[in-house]
Amino acid sequence: MDKPKIAxxxxxxxxxCEEATVDIAERVLDLVNLVDIVLWPVxxxxxxxxxxxxxxxxxxxxxxxGGVRVSDHEHMVKLLRKKSKIIVAYGACSAWGxxxxxxxxxxxxxxxxxxxxxxxxxxxxxxxxxxxxxxxDGVELKLPEILPxxxxxxxxxxxDYYVPGCPPTADVTWKAVTTLLSGKVPPKGSVxxxxxxxxxxxxxxxxxxxxxxxxxxxxxxxxxxxxGEKCLLTQGLxxxxxxxxxxxxxxxxxARMPCTGCFGPLDRVTDYGAKAASFIASIVDFQDEESIxxxxxxxxxxxxxxxxxxxGASTLGGRIRRNKA
Amino acid sequence: MSDQFEPKIALxxxxxxxxxxxxxxGTSRMKYPPNFRVIKVMCxxxxxxxxxxxxxxxxxxxVLVAGCHLxxxxxxxxxxxxxxxxxLLRKMLDTMGIERERLRLEWISASEAARFVQIAREMVExxxxxxPLAPRLQVNQ
Numbered sequence: 001m002d003k004p005k006i007a008x009x010x011x012x013x014x015x016x017c018e019e020a021t022v023d024i025a026e027r028v029l030d031l032v033n034l035v036d037i038v039l040w041p042v043x044x045x046x047x048x049x050x051x052x053x054x055x056x057x058x059x060x061x062x063x064x065x066g067g068v069r070v071s072d073h074e075h076m077v078k079l080l081r082k083k084s085k086i087i088v089a090y091g092a093c094s095a096w097g098x099x100x101x102x103x104x105x106x107x108x109x110x111x112x113x114x115x116x117x118x119x120x121x122x123x124x125x126x127x128x129x130x131x132x133x134x135x136x137d138g139v140e141l142k143l144p145e146i147l148p149x150x151x152x153x154x155x156x157x158x159x160d161y162y163v164p165g166c167p168p169t170a171d172v173t174w175k176a177v178t179t180l181l182s183g184k185v186p187p188k189g190s191v192x193x194x195x196x197x198x199x200x201x202x203x204x205x206x207x208x209x210x211x212x213x214x215x216x217x218x219x220x221x222x223x224x225x226x227x228g229e230k231c232l233l234t235q236g237l238x239x240x241x242x243x244x245x246x247x248x249x250x251x252x253x254x255a256r257m258p259c260t261g262c263f264g265p266l267d268r269v270t271d272y273g274a275k276a277a278s279f280i281a282s283i284v285d286f287q288d289e290e291s292i293x294x295x296x297x298x299x300x301x302x303x304x305x306x307x308x309x310x311x312g313a314s315t316l317g318g319r320i321r322r323n324k325a
Numbered sequence: 326m327s328d329q330f331e332p333k334i335a336l337x338x339x340x341x342x343x344x345x346x347x348x349x350x351g352t353s354r355m356k357y358p359p360n361f362r363v364i365k366v367m368c369x370x371x372x373x374x375x376x377x378x379x380x381x382x383x384x385x386x387x388v389l390v391a392g393c394h395l396x397x398x399x400x401x402x403x404x405x406x407x408x409x410x411x412x413l414l415r416k417m418l419d420t421m422g423i424e425r426e427r428l429r430l431e432w433i434s435a436s437e438a439a440r441f442v443q444i445a446r447e448m449v450e451x452x453x454x455x456x457p458l459a460p461r462l463q464v465n466q
Contacts, residue, residue, distance in 0.1 A: 104463060105420065105421070148463075148466065149463050149466075269375070270375055270379065271374075271375045271378055271379070273417070274373065274374035274375040274377070274378050274414070274417075275373065275374070275375055277374055277410070277413050277414060277417060278373050278374045278375070278410050278414075280413070281374075281406075281409040281410040281412065281413040281414075282406045282409060282410060284409045286409075287395070287402075287405050287408075289408065289412070292408060292409050292412050293412060296409075296412055296413050296416060297416075299413075299416075301420075302413060302416050302417045302420070303417050303420040303421065306417065314378070315375070315378040315379055315381075315382045315464065316378055316381060316382060316421055316423075316462055316463065316464060317462060317463030317464035318421070318463045319420070319421050319422045319463070320421060320422040320423060320458070320461040320462055320463065321422075321461045321462075321463070321466065322422075322461075
């Protein structure tokens with residue numbers, strides 16, 4: 001019998017998910033014994049046309065990382081959907097848009113202008129910006145088109161499973177892959193490889209967390225050297241653990257960094273950013289408007305903080321468009 | 326066009342104070358704008374910011390969250406939680422480009438039917454010039 005075929009593809013991502021896949025280290029040998037990898041642009045020389053030649057539904061599972069930012073991403077995820085039995089949104093960007101989806105707070109003109117002209121490190125004296133097509137020496141070169149907003153892949157194609165994380169850890173990846181290959185797959189739409197409980201459940205500092213956490217000040221990580229033996233929330237650090245899915249074994253907290261929420265929402269949460277904001281706001285230990293406002297103003301960028309990985313999948317999707325005049 | 330625009334406003338009213346005020350406004354035959362869709366909840370502390378953004382996505386042009394006056398909460402401190410949550414949510418909605426007038430938090434006690442009517446009128450007048458929200462949301466485009 002042929003080995004099951006696996007495809008891995010990247011869309012709008014940073015390459016971190018690819019690194020994470022490599023982090024499964026020597027287990028990669030077990031993996032290639034079990035499956036045939038038919039597409040993996042970062043490591044193997046298969047092309048789009050190789051995928052096009054495969055019969056529909058012949059790939060057992062495609063793991064796609066990165067969100068859909070340009071027309072080419074849209075084309076590739078649709079192609080992989082057609083050729084695959086199972087589509088896995090691998091990593092935060094693919095599942096909810098991830099950090100790149102914070103670009104949904106800006107229009108295309110705003111972010112290209114920022115990236116190609118305004119950033120202090122940009123040296124672009126001729127003011128070059130990406131063009132859809134350009135003719136050089138009689139040859140037409142084409143670039144994919146930038147879409148109006150960054151979308152998680154499930155807004156473009158049907159997605160079967162989600163693997164959370166920015167990036168998913170090696171253990172989470174391995175657990176997800178073995179779940180897929182076990183044949184005992186969970187219901188469609190499930191998150192695989194991670195926990196069903198919030199991060200606090202597996203956090204080593206959980207036992208130091210009081211029943212009722214209250215804070216009178218919110219501190220940013222650079223403002224304080226945290227006590228590594230005490231729940232970070234009680235020290236005023238904005239730890240997203242209570243609102244975030246576990247599965248990473250609290251790696252950041254073990255390094256005294258508060259959780260930033262990369263494992264995303266728990267089941268039944270419809271909007272991670274609103275939920276996380278709800279929980280942080282409710283532990284502010286003041287009752288008058290002025291003091292509450294002061295604590296909340298300590299957050300310079302609440303949308304970037306609470307929607308850091310999930311703006312693309314948020315209820316509102318990003319910044320609203322201006323009224324058309 | 327804007328003359329004809331009638332905003333839809335979701336009103337989350339707490340069971341103990343604001344909902345009773347709405348009842349009183351009705352039984353006293355006070356006139357107030359018909360733009361409100363009332364959702365009764367046990368306490369303003371029950372209003373998760375998720376509900377507010379969902380209301381906006383589903384077509385609300387404004388959201389009014391209303392509960393007992395501070396210190397009068399039936400559950401002692403639910404309205405303080407509402408105050409903290411809506412303060413933070415409003416800051417987030419600023420970044421998302423949603424005008425401040427569209428989310429309002431008010432304390433309306435059971436006897437303050439007239440106050441509700443005044444707030445209702447004010448809110449409708451403030452939202453009218455802003456126009457409909459739903460078509461401008463990225464998720465609806």
